[in-house]
Amino acid sequence: MSPYVLLAAAIAAEVTGTISLKYADGFTKLVPSTVVVVAYGTAFYLLARVLKAGMPVGVVYAIWSAVGVALVALIGALFLGERLNLTMIFGLVLVIGGVVLLELGGGE
Template identity: 45%
Template structure:
């Protein structure tokens, strides 16, 4: 299997772990609930471990930009649908700009190792 492809798979798993951990962060109620708190610790540990492996192949700045950008988008979507948090026009425009940035990095940047 191509190491770049595998790095992107690990990056996707890191993003999923981070977003899931962030969701449990809300459920932990400030680390006052045991099981959601443990889930946060485990999921963030997995996310950072995977990110540490990804940056062996993909440059840190690119990997982190994708990780953070996609994480922000997914977290906002979960906040909207699961926790009924509202998004105003500025938030939607900002998220759109993040999506555009991630697309530009992946399609046009030669720094990603494509």
């Protein structure tokens, strides 16, 4: 399987775990708490497979964290009633831009 597909699945798992943290209520609710543990375990397992496939750790982590941050911010704004203003959107664009530059610089 393509390392990028595995990375996308790792990101989806991490975002699922992060969103579930909001509903776990300090790990006092069983189902969301279980989702957090399983999702993060899955995310790290998939990240390990991506790294084993040969992708550079700096690029993998940059993509994983930046896309995860952007998705969690968007999901928070769209579905959880959290605010997202123009300054925050600009910050997300800068983070994603930095990841793109890392990826482009990796070919040199």
